[in-house]
Amino acid sequence: MERVIAEYLVETPVDVARVAAMMAGEQSSGTFVRVAGETDEVRARSAAEVLSVEVLGEAGAPTLDSAFLQRAQACGPWRFARVRIAFPTGNIGRNLATLAATVSGNLYDIGEVTGLKLVALEIPASYRTRYALPRQGIAGTRASTGVQGRPIFGTIIKPNVGLRSAEIAALVDRLCAAGVDFIKDDEVCANPDWAPLAERVPAVMAVIRKWREATGRQVMMAFNISDEVDAMRRHADLVAAEGGSCVMASMNWVGLSGMETLRAHTPLAIHAHRNGFGAMSRHPRLGMGFQAYHTLYRLAGIDHMHVHGIGGKFVDSVEEVTEAARACLQPLCADGPDDRVMPAFSSGQWAGTLPVTLEAAQSPDLMFMCGGGILAHPDGPEAGIDSLRDAYAAAQEGLTLHEAAKTRPALAAAIGFFGGH
Template structure:
């Protein structure tokens, strides 16, 4: 296969393709179908037009074939390859809707595929500054919480649904007294009739403000403000701001890129992204997207904090996938300012701290978020927070958790409850 040259302004997308036919022919078909071509020759598709607007194959590598296709298909052997397609910036522009339509979305409709996964995205320098990017990110999150030289320790209000505003406030009062840095609504909680956002904000924020006045520490509380109506979402944002709040949980896949950008351009809150629904796009290894691709779009739009699961998570994602996601978020797209704060979550308690510290190469720039691992502690939520803090102190100091627990009773209680299951079981 003759490969085209890359141009500095090209949008480069790498696909892992699988087909019962020729992988080389299918790579060429991607470039044609997703730019200037169709199923028949076109009189207007001149060499001059193609030179300006046609996508081109710039890299191609055969992979081992497989006997079982990713999608049901007839055949005995299915050919696989990785190919990089260059999309001319002149044809696509810097509109992310165009990028997702041309380079990411429509490719799956090509019928010859038995498998297709987008595994790489490289945007040219022309995208820098087009979108707002994180407003707070790592440095802003640290500044607002006053936490440096250790992970920001956070928790989630549990039960996720069912608590009244007053009941939620009781949990918050205990948590802020414990020295927790961050609290959030569960992603499933937005503004149900029994616990409207307005009632919840008015019950919680006086506790946050009182704690700040007494101690100087303002706990960051992220309220769930997601809404399919961008104007309503901004109204909710403004309510939180008026009461002195500084963060919001946004279900990014539920509201979409346009609504998120609408909010980001008007926001003064830290935007904490929950990616529920992401698993549908990535869980099958032969289909969908790698997180390295997906996260770039949301970072450009302005995510400040990004949930990515954790070590021994309660969900399906393997540890290696979490570690890769963590490092993906640490890499600048264009500058260090476009890095959001990684949020380590999903079935976390202090027991995973040493392995998290080791596997993330001793990077402390993250939010360590524990739900049940804090609020279900035998000594209560406050003890749960102290147990997690102790676990991280031990991890950074290189001290075995069981040894450290001899002088830290909350950690000992945590190990006794959660440690009865191995860490690999995601407790």
């Protein structure tokens, strides 16, 4: 039987095996009591199966409150366990929203549970084929930008929001002149009154077309089209009509169905921004880990996935960023299609964080985005981009950044300015 396997970290004062069986029943053909229609035949084809339960430790107090356990006057110890459950895909069909509901859904609300985190999903290759693949992915993004054999160097429109369309177009003009590969809107700048997409997209794309005609290079601009579904379709069509190659959407607020609909509608690259993911991931006893999260959204057919950055301004550890980047650069199924997506590093990045980023990814197939790292370079955005190229050349030559900086002034200035931040 074709099955999706979900792995959880669970905390409970109740027998863990009993709780695991409860989780399997709740999310498949069972409920808290056996009902009349729950025949052996129904259970044989649709019941989820607990594959393993591994107790990892215990504590004297719960992580989260449960009114259910308080009414039952439950006492510890509270055991912490790894649980793996297999769910028949026949229960789900090709339905991404229902897949998410099946492997998470009410599990977070089970009364016996005082902590639950979905950490991983295993998708069979036969089931993967039911869902969308990236339309551009790594190869298409490289072909579109004309960048081969090295990271794609990009930046973010700053200030995040508040610039008018003409001001954004002027900044894009300067960035194109400096040789940037990729530019994206900030996640909070989608369709503001002072720079609406209907005005901003034509203004920016006129600049990008001008540079394409002059140099043959097509800078990829990810316009933030996050919105309700019909509006996103219209926005994507506008970008395509103006000769654009990429759109961006905030995954958590657009949702799985919104991302699927966008993928079905447009061949443009979809730059998937994960803002808000920290609310799901940061607590060790609650929410969803990156591996499970990115699996769901990759089934929606995205092309680029944000993984934050190493040594940046956000909370992620080196290990977390590394795990995320390497997950993006692997197919979801070992025997499945090539559905790799390009990891997008951002948040407080500059030339000095590029070497550890390359080590983490173990590949040049990445987007390295620097907002302040380019735009705040003391010698201007042009030098900011040059400093990234210098840092990559140093890594290729086996030089430290300080060794390379002796003959590369843009890199030296970046180290002098950003090295103290």
